[in-house]
Amino acid sequence: MQALVTLDDLRSISKAAQAMGVTQPAMSQLVAELEALLEVQLYLRHSRGVVPTTSAIELLPVARRILTATEEAATRIAFQQAQDGGLVRIAATVAGSGALLHTVLPQFSTDYPNVKVTIDRVVGQALDQAFSLDEFDLICCREREVVPTGWQFIECLPDALVTVAGRAHPLSSRTNLDIEELRDATWLSNQPVTIARHGFDKLLANRGWTDTKQVPIMSRIPLLTYRMLEAGHTLCLVPRSAMIPWLSTGALVELPVNMNMPLPAVGYYRKVNHAGSATRALARRLRSVSGDTPDQRGLLP
Incomplete structure (x- = not known):
């Protein structure tokens, strides 16, 4: 299906092969196998490339839907594995990074060496967008006036x-x-x-x-x-x-x-009833940050 769609986009066997990371003979073989399976000719070859036949034109919308559905399924599976495994995706403002992550991450990385943590710095509109994207497990920032739908704020530190x-x-x-x-x-x-x-x-x-x-x-x-x-x-x-x-x-x-x-207090937002074991472990560490002064927070050596 990918060969069919890529060839339609580029109209060249060599360019399609390069885009897919295969050799030109391998690309030709993929198309030939699909044509043999369907018992129809899908592309007409000429000196400047290829053009789709009527059969290919009818098949292409179905092929694109199949690829889209496959990518969505793969994304969902990968996301679920990350939630159940060792990946925590964090968006953090300056306040969230300085007050929470700076304090927690060094020891957390030692205690959980197999947990991968990714951190993106967000500010302004990027912070607003972080709540609407399915890209973050925790958002470390100040408490907002309106709690975004589906998120819960956990206060960690006064400011x-x-x-x-x-x-x-x-x-x-x-x-x-x-x-x-x-x-x-x-x-x-x-x-x-x-x-x-x-x-x-x-x-x-x-x-x-x-x-x-x-x-x-x-x-x-x-x-x-x-x-x-x-x-x-x-x-x-x-x-x-x-x-x-x-x-x-x-x-x-x-x-x-x-x-x-x-x-407003600094803390983190988490998705309601939606966190893997690694995310829960890091959230517990973030909650442990408390107090009113640096020495009371246990930050001094």
Whole structure:
């Protein structure tokens, strides 16, 4: 059936053979065997290639439906085997990756060496699409206002906007800070249309800070944020979840000032009543992440 369809698409024995990864004689043999089975001629050969006969034209729609049905069946079988076996497909936002996967995956990979975990970073529209595609077993992100149909949210970690600095920053060694002491600091800018930018703009408006110094470099890549803060010249108002990989090691410091800016909890979405053993094992590890501070979460060495 595949030979029949491919030959109709390309109208060339040699091109069809190349597309299917077989030799030209093997391709000709496939067509000849099908013609012998059906006792009809399917293609007419000429110097520029082949053309389908009336019999082939009538058979082609059926052949395409057979191939489509076979591919769908193979996909379903492979998916079921993955669910019952050792594959977990994850979509993760910056918050989900920093707060959950960074903490759990190293030990999980040691404890479950035969489980394959694939991770795709999603943001914005890609996150919305992740819920409608049959491509992910777990989606690690913040709790959404509306729970997508067929998915259940499991809360793992509270989150908030916090002020973060590098270890070399003059304020990083302070044990107590008043929020007004941050007025003259130099701030790392946040990307527009993000919760961090919204929170920072709200901070400036509420405190009446009109002349705050800001570094005009904006990124949604946590590693770049870390590198900018590492030098010790700037502060950044950022979700704690995004900076956990560096807060947990002490490479960055959360300044002891109450910003009073809670965020929706970080956790994971799972499909209701639809998870294999590997997915359930990883979900249990994700649920084990809890607490309010890095050391309480067991993140520090």
